[in-house]
Amino acid sequence: MIRALHVLVLLSLTVVFPSYADRAVRQYAAKVETSSWTLDPQSNRLECRLIHQIDRFGEAQFSSAASNQLNMHFGMKMRMLPDTYAQAAVYSMAPKWMPGTPTRLLTKMKLQRQFQPELPKAMAWTLLTELEKGLWPTFQYQDWYNQNDTVMVSLNTANFMPAYQDFVDCTAQLLPYSLEDIAFTILTFQPNSHKLTPYAQGRLDQVAEYLKYDNELSLVLVDSHTDALLGQTSSLNITQARADKIKSFFTENGIDDSRIEVTAYSEKRSIAPDKKLLQGFNRRVVVQLFKAP
Numbered sequence: 001m002i003r004a005l006h007v008l009v010l011l012s013l014t015v016v017f018p019s020y021a022d023r024a025v026r027q028y029a030a031k032v033e034t035s036s037w038t039l040d041p042q043s044n045r046l047e048c049r050l051i052h053q054i055d056r057f058g059e060a061q062f063s064s065a066a067s068n069q070l071n072m073h074f075g076m077k078m079r080m081l082p083d084t085y086a087q088a089a090v091y092s093m094a095p096k097w098m099p100g101t102p103t104r105l106l107t108k109m110k111l112q113r114q115f116q117p118e119l120p121k122a123m124a125w126t127l128l129t130e131l132e133k134g135l136w137p138t139f140q141y142q143d144w145y146n147q148n149d150t151v152m153v154s155l156n157t158a159n160f161m162p163a164y165q166d167f168v169d170c171t172a173q174l175l176p177y178s179l180e181d182i183a184f185t186i187l188t189f190q191p192n193s194h195k196l197t198p199y200a201q202g203r204l205d206q207v208a209e210y211l212k213y214d215n216e217l218s219l220v221l222v223d224s225h226t227d228a229l230l231g232q233t234s235s236l237n238i239t240q241a242r243a244d245k246i247k248s249f250f251t252e253n254g255i256d257d258s259r260i261e262v263t264a265y266s267e268k269r270s271i272a273p274d275k276k277l278l279q280g281f282n283r284r285v286v287v288q289l290f291k292a293p
Contacts, residue, residue, distance in 0.1 A: 026143070027152045028154070031055065037164065038051050043170050045173055048167055052155055052156070060155055066210075072128075074127055082112060082114070089109075091139075092135045095135075127155070138152055185203050187287065189284070191283070207287055212255070219289075223263050224239040
């Protein structure tokens with residue numbers, strides 16, 4: 001009886017995927033009793049990652065990053081990278097306890113030699129919604145070494161919902177801007193003052209918040225400038241004081257002092273003529289963020 005059931009399951013696969021009926025099928029999926037979905041403990045306000053381990057194959061990962069636009073990404077981390085250029089068919093399949101639910105082709109995923117495969121935002125969201133419905137996203141492709149084998153990789157929906165809710169909560173807390181939005185930030189000051197303009201203070205708050213979470217940034221460069229109306233000595237003093245104030249703001253917000261480099265240029269690098277309407281552009285501090293090469 002058990003052997004007959006095994007044959008029946010295999011036959012059902014060949015009916016669903018007729019183009020592979022003459023090939024053996026190697027299937028990879030987490031067992032129902034050990035299926036694991038976890039929110040990566042390294043997730044924070046810069047990036048959230050939802051991870052699913054696939055027995056003997058690798059892992060699947062959904063991720064969303066801090067940005068001024070909604071985003072989502074899906075990637076497979078295969079233990080053995082593709083060794084050819086091909087496509088994997090992506091299906092939505094029902095587990096055995098949901099009989100009668102048809103298998104649907106969702107998309108095709110590119111397989112590129114020595115690269116981990118991935119899917120863009122719209123399809124990543126689609127896979128999540130299929131999992132939310134209790135269905136198994138399944139990837140099917142021809143083995144690049146054994147031409148007689150078809151490989152099927154499934155995401156098991158067991159234990160999905162609790163981790164998915166944590167992931168959704170995490171994405172709701174992502175910063176609404178990315179590194180590219182703040183990597184070069186110009187802070188302007190009120191005339192003859194160490195006080196930032198309201199807009200500049202908001203930008204500084206964004207930079208400080210980002211720095212709390214991104215430990216890969218190796219250098220925060222603070223360059224201070226002013227206009228030529230105060231005289232060289234006074235200009236140098238005020239630019240140094242402004243730069244030091246920005247540095248103190250960062251350190252008070254938990255940023256390591258060793259990551260911050262301060263330079264006061266006085267009026268040496270003016271970007272606008274010192275006319276009444278334009279001199280404010282020269283009263284500025286430029287904050288630049290750099291990652292280690």
